[in-house]
Amino acid sequence: MSGPDDVSQTDLAATDSPNDTLILHPGRRGLLQGAALGGTLAMLGGMRNAMAAPDGPFPAHPKWRFVFVNHVTTNPFFTPTQYGMQDAAALLGCGTQWTGSVTSDVGQMVSSMNSAIAAKASAIAVSIIDPHAFNDPVQRALEAGIPVFSYNADAPTGSGNKRLAYIGQDLYQAGVKMGERIVSMIDSGPVALFIATPGQLNIQPRLDGASDVIKKSGKAITIDVVATGATVNEEISKVKSYYLGHQHVKGMFAVDGGTTEGIAETMDQYDLASKGVHGGGFDLLPRTLELIKKGAMDFTIDQQPYIQGFYTVVEMFTFLASGGLVGPADVNTGLKFVTKENVDPYLTTSTRYEGKSSQAQIVPHSGLIAG
Incomplete structure (x- = not known):
């Protein structure tokens, strides 16, 4: 399977601009609503400013770095998640990092979060696979002005985890x-x-x-x-x-x-x-x-893993761009039964959206759109 490399503690090149001082922003306006977190931009001091295109929807902003902490970084399920992460970051002029554990080791994941906090990540996304282990690093990140979102797996209600929003399947x-x-x-x-x-x-x-x-x-x-x-x-x-x-x-x-x-x-x-x-x-x-x-x-x-990466980056970006006034909001990435009757489109196309190709493309739709 063609897919993004598993990268630890380095930015993915696919989202890096060839010129850190010139980033185009054909991005979209934020659509999410939720509670604000004050002081989220405090960690951005000293970063170089980017320059927005004159006709872009967003003003110049730092090249924010979004860190995704994952529990099985090399599992092929997350290939489209990484593509979604990369695509949204490229659209919005940001950088990303994919890190965590290969074997669902919670300790390794917490260590990756600690490294992201120490490196002053702009925002962190973490797959919360343990009901309590991530409470402390999430709290410390928020206190450092770093917004934290969960994706793919979420803390249970009543666990005390203060992540801002969950993007993934119910x-x-x-x-x-x-x-x-x-x-x-x-x-x-x-x-x-x-x-x-x-x-x-x-x-x-x-x-x-x-x-x-x-x-x-x-x-x-x-x-x-x-x-x-x-x-x-x-x-x-x-x-x-x-x-x-x-x-x-x-x-x-x-x-x-x-x-x-x-x-x-x-x-x-x-x-x-x-x-x-x-x-x-x-x-x-x-x-x-x-x-x-x-x-x-x-x-x-x-469960649409591509949008678990894409929508999470969009939430991070709109939160930072608005100073916390826009977003965050939980996003249910859905459920669809794939059977012998509807499996053909999955087999006849090879796209980034399902992780079978690294090529960026627009896929024509055929047939009726199911309601």
């Missing part, structure tokens, strides 16, 4: 929708729910939502919860091992992208769809889509 409701799909296909018997890293807030709420729906359905469905690990190869191996030891299973479903690919591979290898076994999960890894088209698996769920 994870529990996504799990609810998957659970409803499961009980519509299966009447009884064992169902496996796979999760890469149990307890982490980017995926645990989905498992909780699906489990709640299944339990409340009244159907004689039993649930096995299976942990698979943080890397795609590990996840695929765990799914195959589970099936070989539980060949009476009626359905296998995952709440993360790598494990979803593992389910698709396993169902294809053992021709499980023809045996009445159902399967599904999340995200748009190419092999998952190919096997849905083949009929090996029922569905996957698109």
Whole structure:
């Protein structure tokens, strides 16, 4: 897969202007509303000013640097997120940095946040995968005048985390929708729910939502919860091992992208769809889509990772440009079931929006727009 490099503690070149003193701004006006945070521009002292194009919508501003702290920096799911981050930053004349952990190590992520605070980042976006570990660095960033947003995973209500807004899928409701799909296909018997890293807030709420729906359905469905690990190869191996030891299973479903690919591979290898076994999960890894088209698996769920990067940068920019008067606001990046009936456009186009191409392009739309 062609994609952006994983970069730690350096700016991504794709968002760097060839001339730091001349940046064009064909950007859009801020659309978000929310609470202001005073003093957010205090950390900008000493930065070189940029010069806006005469017809641009924004005046000259520093080349703000937005730091994204991620939990699985090399996972292919986040390739389109990085493209969205880069594209919005290039549009608005800003720089970005992609850092964090490869293996969902919370300590490494907190260390990356501390480094961003010490380096006086203009704004920080963090995937809050732990309910409490990020409270202190978020608070310290805000006290230093650095706005903090969460993306992809959010702190639970009541956790005390003071991040300004969340940009990502409503994870529990996504799990609810998957659970409803499961009980519509299966009447009884064992169902496996796979999760890469149990307890982490980017995926645990989905498992909780699906489990709640299944339990409340009244159907004689039993649930096995299976942990698979943080890397795609590990996840695929765990799914195959589970099936070989539980060949009476009626359905296998995952709440993360790598494990979803593992389910698709396993169902294809053992021709499980023809045996009445159902399967599904999340995200748009190419092999998952190919096997849905083949009929090996029922569905996957698109959470639009590109806009998790793009919209987060827009919120950061509008917050800084307005001195905190505009934004922040929570953004639900949505849910879409991808099945054999609607998978073709995902397979016939290769774009930055789904992470399959690094090329910037406008993709013509064909057919009706679903309401």
